[in-house]
Amino acid sequence: MGDKLESMKTTIDIPDDLxxxxxxxxxxxTKREAVVKxxxxxxxxxxxxxxxxxxxTLHFASNDEIEAGDLEEIARREQQALSHSSx
Numbered sequence: 001m002g003d004k005l006e007s008m009k010t011t012i013d014i015p016d017d018l019x020x021x022x023x024x025x026x027x028x029x030t031k032r033e034a035v036v037k038x039x040x041x042x043x044x045x046x047x048x049x050x051x052x053x054x055x056x057t058l059h060f061a062s063n064d065e066i067e068a069g070d071l072e073e074i075a076r077r078e079q080q081a082l083s084h085s086s087x
Contacts, residue, residue, distance in 0.1 A: 019031060026041075028034035061069075 014031075014035070019034060022028070022034040022038045023031070026034050026037040028037055
């Protein structure tokens with residue numbers, strides 16, 4: 001396949017004003033380049049929306065939880081140091 005990406009030839013009707021704007025905003029030199037760039041941006045935007053939406057389902061530790069874990073780790077290490085020094 002090489003460096004060339006697979007593509008599918010298709011014929012579509014795109015309103016002239018939308019295509020002109022896409023070419024202007026993307027800096028594309030060809031209609032194909034404008035459509036590909038616009039699709040890449042759209043797909044990336046949708047992916048970001050999906051990732052952001054998933055943040056509501058993930059649990060991130062609060063600062064208090066992190067600090068409590070740090071305190072537990074400090075106490076554990078102090079306990080280990082005491083038990084090693086008494087041997």
